[in-house]
Amino acid sequence: MRVMLFRLSLSLLTGLLLGAAAPAQGAALPAQASVGTVRHEYQRLNNCGPVTVGMALNRWGSTLTQYDIAPKLKSGAGDVNVSPDELAAFARARGFRAHLGTAGSRTLLKALLAAGVPVIVETWFITPDSGGMGHYRLLTGYDDRAGHFTALDSYLGRLTVPYAKLEGWWRSFGGTYVVVYPPAREAQVRSALGWRAEPGREKAWALEQALADVRVRPDPLAWLNLGHATLAVGDARGAARAFDRAERAAPMRALDPTRPDRAAGGWAWRTLWYSFGPLEAYTRIGRYADVLRLTGAVLRDVPAHEEALYWRGRALAGLGRAEAARAAYREALRLRPGFEAARQALTRLG
Structure with missing residues (x-):
């Protein structure tokens, strides 16, 4: 796997990794x-x-x-x-x-x-x-x-x-x-x-560690972690490519023993119940159909999933389907009244 696959500029990547270098260990920890x-x-x-x-x-x-x-x-x-x-x-x-x-x-x-x-x-x-x-x-x-x-x-x-x-x-x-x-x-x-x-240094360190892991064992977890780490430093397109690789990889059956036949992709079928990086990355680069596909799968299993409803609303808004987006945001807010991102998105739609 080559770093250039994710289109992080050489200067950005070098700066991030230099800033992430772990310091020398201080006092020894107790046993x-x-x-x-x-x-x-x-x-x-x-x-x-x-x-x-x-x-x-x-x-x-x-x-x-x-x-x-x-x-x-x-x-x-x-x-x-x-x-x-x-x-x-x-x-x-x-x-x-x-x-x-x-x-x-x-x-x-x-x-x-x-x-x-x-x-x-x-x-x-x-x-x-x-x-x-x-x-x-x-x-x-x-x-x-x-x-x-x-x-x-x-x-x-x-x-x-x-x-x-x-x-x-x-x-x-x-x-x-x-x-x-x-x-x-x-x-x-x-x-x-x-x-x-310092959050910036930790994000850069996470990217370095994810790149190292995907070189050694390019399984769905490595690609997912690389996607999240790449997204965290602001590269949505690079993150989307990593998430694509995670979805295309062979499933890790040991982590997913009850995986239903309808589940697609390499990541465990409950992954998007907890981790929303793919939804964010695809939304940010305009891949709204993928967001609707993935959130539809989550909501089929968990209808009361406010985060999936929020990202579905974002995709619908991106497609110009304002009323459907409003309905998704309102349902997310009904489930979690304090969901500020959904409230702000609804306000932006008017």
Whole structure:
């Protein structure tokens, strides 16, 4: 795979990668660490996001449970996705700070945990009856001697997860992580994050890592992660080409054991329930038919999917179908009244 495939100019790519260079390691991390006692809570249907952010906030004394949080973040049990940015926004609205990052590493997780800060990681999860899906887990400690993280899982309980297994689960979402913490912990969190506290450098690092991964194992996940990383630095056309490669690749059956026959493309059939980069990239370059095709497939399985409705509205508006776009935006807002992007899009249509 050649970098020129994505039409990033040489000067832009060089600048990004130089800015992303990881600094030398500071003080050695301890061989094990734990953030201390955090309340575990089992989830109700599709509530892993509300439960997991609630457990993360419990580290700082919050008593909120899914019954307090889910009504703020979800339209109901049929709402299958709460995005990482929604978790971060929920914490900020309650006076906490939040950092949402990507292309995380084992070293980063250990640095945060050693600083006493639990980390929400977005991972893939496979159940015997439902197959593969997105799932949040809260990391609360690590042990180098045993080679594992400790985690609170809203579905399975308290877990120890081998480092390599966690990284395999995490790869499905490009190493996405969220840390929430009180303002008094700002200095400690920034120290643990290091250069990642600067969003531009972290985005550039994510692009470098995605390019390296797709050279080594060009499977659908590598192409998806490259698409998201390329989109994040502003190259929608390059991102679309990477997403095209992800969709054309052979499916990863081990991640998708209950994949229905109607599912098309290389990515797992629930991928667009959680990740919207393909929809954004195709919308930005005017490939509206592809957006309608992909959102139609999501809405066939999950009619109450407000993000799919939003991107469908964007495509319909791009095609000049204003009334149909308004209907999509209104339905997205009915499901999530605080969906600001949908509200602004509806306002622009008049």
